[in-house]
Amino acid sequence: xxxxxxxxxxxxxxxxxxxxxxxxxxxxxxxxxxxxxxxxxxxxxxxxxxxxxxxxxxxxxxxxxxxxxxxxxxxxxxxxxxxxxxxxxxxxxxxxxxxxxxxxxxxxxxxxxxxxxxxxxxxxxxxxxxxxxxxxxxxxxxxxxxxxxxxxxxxxxxxxxxxxxxxxxxxxxxxxxxxxxxxxxxxxxxxxxxxxxxxxxxxxxxxxxxxxxxxxxxxxxxxxxxxxxxxxxxxxxxxxxxxxxxxxxxxxxxxxxxxxxxxxxxxxxxxxxx
Amino acid sequence: xxxxxxxxxxxxxxxxxxxxxxxxxxxxxxxxxxxxxxxxxxxxxxxxxxxxxxxxxxxxxxxxxxxxxxxxxxxxxxxxxxxxxxxxxxxxxxxxxxxxxxxxxxxxxxxxxxxxxxxxxxxxxxxxxxxxxxxxxxxxxxxxxxxxxxxxxxxxxxxxxxxxxxxxxxxxxxxxxxxxxxxxxxxxxxxxxxxxxxxxxxxxxxxxxxxxxxxxxxxxxxxxxxxxxxxxxxxxxxxxxxxxxxxxxxxxxxxxxxxxxxxxxxxxxxxxxxxxxxx
Amino acid sequence: xxxxxxxxxxxxxxxxxxxxxxxxxxxxxxxxxxxxxxxxxxxxxxxxxxxxxxxxxxxxxxxxxxxxxxxxxxxxxxxxxxxxxxxxxxxxxxxxxxxxxxxxxxxxxxxxxxxxxxxxxxxxxxxxxxxxxxxxxxxxxxxxxxxxxxxxxxxxxxxxxxxxxxxxxxxxxxxxxxxxxxxxxxxxxxxxxxxxxxxxxxxxxxxxxxxxxxxxxxxxxxxxxxxxxxxxxxxxxxxxxxxxxxxxxxxxxxxx
Numbered sequence: 018x019x020x021x022x023x024x025x026x027x028x029x030x031x032x033x034x035x036x037x038x039x040x041x042x043x044x045x046x047x048x049x050x051x052x053x054x055x056x057x058x059x060x061x062x063x064x065x066x067x068x069x070x071x072x073x074x075x076x077x078x079x080x081x082x083x084x085x086x087x088x089x090x091x092x093x094x095x096x097x098x099x100x101x102x103x104x105x106x107x108x109x110x111x112x113x114x115x116x117x118x119x120x121x122x123x124x125x126x127x128x129x130x131x132x133x134x135x136x137x138x139x140x141x142x143x144x145x146x147x148x149x150x151x152x153x154x155x156x157x158x159x160x161x162x163x164x165x166x167x168x169x170x171x172x173x174x175x176x177x178x179x180x181x182x183x184x185x186x187x188x189x190x191x192x193x194x195x196x197x198x199x200x201x202x203x204x205x206x207x208x209x210x211x212x213x214x215x216x217x218x219x220x221x222x223x224x225x226x227x228x229x230x231x232x233x234x235x236x237x238x239x240x241x242x243x244x245x246x247x248x249x250x251x252x253x254x255x256x257x258x259x260x261x262x263x264x265x266x267x268x269x270x271x272x273x274x275x276x277x278x279x280x281x282x283x284x285x286x287x288x289x290x291x
Numbered sequence: 292x293x294x295x296x297x298x299x300x301x302x303x304x305x306x307x308x309x310x311x312x313x314x315x316x317x318x319x320x321x322x323x324x325x326x327x328x329x330x331x332x333x334x335x336x337x338x339x340x341x342x343x344x345x346x347x348x349x350x351x352x353x354x355x356x357x358x359x360x361x362x363x364x365x366x367x368x369x370x371x372x373x374x375x376x377x378x379x380x381x382x383x384x385x386x387x388x389x390x391x392x393x394x395x396x397x398x399x400x401x402x403x404x405x406x407x408x409x410x411x412x413x414x415x416x417x418x419x420x421x422x423x424x425x426x427x428x429x430x431x432x433x434x435x436x437x438x439x440x441x442x443x444x445x446x447x448x449x450x451x452x453x454x455x456x457x458x459x460x461x462x463x464x465x466x467x468x469x470x471x472x473x474x475x476x477x478x479x480x481x482x483x484x485x486x487x488x489x490x491x492x493x494x495x496x497x498x499x500x501x502x503x504x505x506x507x508x509x510x511x512x513x514x515x516x517x518x519x520x521x522x523x524x525x526x527x528x529x530x531x532x533x534x535x536x537x538x539x540x541x542x543x544x545x546x547x548x549x550x551x552x553x554x555x556x557x558x559x560x561x562x563x564x565x566x567x568x569x570x
Numbered sequence: 571x572x573x574x575x576x577x578x579x580x581x582x583x584x585x586x587x588x589x590x591x592x593x594x595x596x597x598x599x600x601x602x603x604x605x606x607x608x609x610x611x612x613x614x615x616x617x618x619x620x621x622x623x624x625x626x627x628x629x630x631x632x633x634x635x636x637x638x639x640x641x642x643x644x645x646x647x648x649x650x651x652x653x654x655x656x657x658x659x660x661x662x663x664x665x666x667x668x669x670x671x672x673x674x675x676x677x678x679x680x681x682x683x684x685x686x687x688x689x690x691x692x693x694x695x696x697x698x699x700x701x702x703x704x705x706x707x708x709x710x711x712x713x714x715x716x717x718x719x720x721x722x723x724x725x726x727x728x729x730x731x732x733x734x735x736x737x738x739x740x741x742x743x744x745x746x747x748x749x750x751x752x753x754x755x756x757x758x759x760x761x762x763x764x765x766x767x768x769x770x771x772x773x774x775x776x777x778x779x780x781x782x783x784x785x786x787x788x789x790x791x792x793x794x795x796x797x798x799x800x801x802x803x804x805x806x807x808x809x810x811x812x813x814x815x816x817x818x819x820x821x822x823x824x825x826x
Contacts, residue, residue, distance in 0.1 A: 054437055054466050068727050089733045097731040103761065104721070105728040107753035117750075121733030151757060156331040165732065182463055184330040184492055186531030210466050213495075213536070250468035255495050255536040258558030266566045277536055280561075281543050288549045288568050340768075349771050371777030379772040386765040391689050391713055398784040400773035405780040412784055429581075433716060444769075451773065 018044045018204055019065055019173065023074035026060055034060040036228040047205040049215040049236065052225035053250040058208045062175045066095040093122050096171030100178040102162035106150040111142065114150055115165045122169055136168040140194065155182055174198060175206040180214050192218045212254045216240060216276055224249050241273050256280045292362050293318035294455055294486055295342055299356035302337060302346055311337040313510040319488065324481045326497050327490045329507035330531045335490045339459045342488065343377040344370045361454065375404060378453030382460045384440035388432040393424060393443050400451040418446045422476060438469025445476065455486040470496065495535035498522060498556040506532065519554035537561040576637040576680040579687050586628035591686045591694040593793035600800040601678035604807050605671050611663065612820045614670040621677045630684045645669055663823035688712040693787055702781055718759065725754045
């Protein structure tokens with residue numbers, strides 16, 4: 018689906034953001050990209066739809082070399098949702114906002130309207146159709162921005178920090194929606210600092226530091242690796258801490274466990290055994 | 292009298308459909324570490340703004356009731372009057388750094404209030420030392436990371452010598468390590484006697500240090516008590532507030548009839564309690 | 571935008587950087603006035619040549635040269651244009667001296683802006699009795715212009731990701747394509763401005779009539795010497811120019 022080969026990128030030829038990144042994301046995967054600010058995560062996902070072009074190396078999308086493809090062409094395959102919704106909202110109603118992207122990508126007026134309604138109802142935003150995005154709260158604007166990209170039904174959905182400023186319930190519904198997309202065969206990629214969000218929902222994690230991939234694999238093994246956590250400035254989430262602390266006390270506990278249900282079942286076994 | 296006292300305070304922004312705060316009664320005493328939390332749009336930010344008079348002075352709207360800060364009614368004094376009592380730190384560090392270097396930024400507040408230059412210099416040095424900013428002294432905002440910027444923003448607020456530090460989601464734009472550092476500073480300040488009001492979603496990071504958690508929903512205070520009291524209550528799930536995972540496990544075990552000795556707020560505590568439970 | 575860098579402060583430690591901005595402003599004005607007094611090649615070359623050691627003392631010669639290179643095309647353009655349009659007897663000679671004058675003027679001002687930190691500049695203005703609010707507004711503009719630039723790029727990225735093709739289509743189409751960039755930029759800026767104002771208000775901005783300043787600029791002996799020397803040079807040049815008159819040698823021009 019997406020293949021990057023030895024991609025290098027530096028801004029103004031001075032600040033090197035990517036130094037030889039190679040990765041492959043297959044159709045239908047859901048992947049989290051984690052790392053410190055300035056590790057190159059955002060630079061990386063901007064290569065997925067051609068906003069940035071590799072200064073060395075290649076980017077392949079669905080088996081095709083992308084060097085001759087325009088951003089608009091790539092955007093049909095890869096939908097990018099940025100961190101700040103205010104960077105894209107500019108029309109007087111949410112409906113127009115969503116239709117805008119669709120029309121840019123070549124949908125007719127009727128198609129655009131139909132998809133628009135579908136997307137709004139899928140995200141539970143029906144009431145927002147005629148409202149101005151500027152009158153909405155930050156969290157709501159974020160959902161409208163997401164809807165405007167979702168409506169184009171890209172094969173790959175890549176989101177930059179989707180959980181920032183979202184409360185627990187909004188995060189849950191975001192996760193549910195992403196997993197639903199994923200079940201339908203779409204590829205989902207998120208860039209995030211939210212380690213618990215990743216542990217609970219994403220089977221694969223790519224950890225980045227200083228423009229390089231330092232670990233790529235099962236979330237449960239990447240995010241329990243102390244050196245990786247250290248290099249990516251990540252802190253141990255509570256359940257992993259609990260697992261480690263339990264391991265000190267009980268021999269039969271693996272300190273690789275990380276999710277809520279894992280700890281719940283271990284605790285149940287231990288307590289019921291006593 | 293309490294340092295901060297909300298007395299039946301209600302507030303609606305001009306042009307808004309509904310009240311941002313509804314009949315808030317809340318007192319905050321010296322030395323407390325109060326975490327305010329609740330779902331998006333519950334009124335946390337408005338509450339913070341009411342503590343130094345930004346609401347209703349800067350953000351105009353309809354008011355009922357009163358807020359007293361250091362025994363002074365916020366309706367009757369300028370925001371500047373409260374600047375040296377309640378210091379606010381906001382979510383986005385970039386928007387709080389208005390000068391071109393760190394020293395100037397820290398000096399900005401006290402200079403505005405007309406503090407004697409020798410004293411301003413003394414405070415700048417003291418705070419640079421306290422928050423470990425020596426290496427940033429001459430840096431331009433663009434030369435700093437988000438975490439560093441937020442530390443400077445906090446320094447700039449502390450330079451006013453406030454009695455109470457009000458921080459509105461100061462870590463939400465930061466990576467986990469930088470966030471941890473900011474929260475560490477806040478907790479250290481509290482231990483040195485500073486009263487702290489902190490708005491935070493991620494209770495797993497702050498519940499351990501807080502002395503009190505105030506839960507808000509749709510403009511009202513719906514729970515107020517010690518962290519363990521509030522976080523274990525079912526209302527958290529009802530309004531959609533994420534509680535620490537360790538506390539969540541406690542509740543799940545409880546539902547199965549497995550009781551732990553007390554309510555854990557961290558993974559370590561949870562492990563300890565499980566061990567005690569098996570003995 | 572590298573040509574603008576000749577007016578952009580660079581952090582350095584040099585004798586020129588350490589001078590009080592007010593004395594540097596005086597020096598710059600004297601240099602500018604002298605450049606405006608002459609329209610002949612030789613005197614302008616002398617002025618230009620005497621500015622170079624000052625730039626060297628400010629350790630900024632290389633940076634100045636680099637951005638001047640960026641301006642070269644513009645200067646050549648001005649020169650050609652002037653030669654073609656000038657009606658005087660020696661059009662080329664005339665436009666060479668005009669260009670030289672422009673370079674000398676720019677260099678004078680660049681000497682000032684390269685070595686004065688925007689904070690120092692606003693402090694200097696305040697001490698020259700400009701209202702604090704105005705001086706501060708200027709330094710805040712400097713502070714937030716790069717932020718605005720970053721924001722504009724982020725917005726372009728977001729809109730291109732939605733299929734907006736900024737560099738396609740005819741003129742009308744291109745102008746229309748600016749709307750999805752400009753509208754969010756305005757809205758984001760307004761939101762930012764509000765949030766900045768909130769933070770400043772919370773820190774007592776504009777609260778006291780008696781605002782203090784942690785550091786005040788001090789006119790030292792070296793500043794006075796610079797002012798006196800500059801004044802001396804100015805008076806001498808005025809005397810030579812208007813009372814004595816320049817010798818013929820100085821009035822030489824290229825013969826076409």
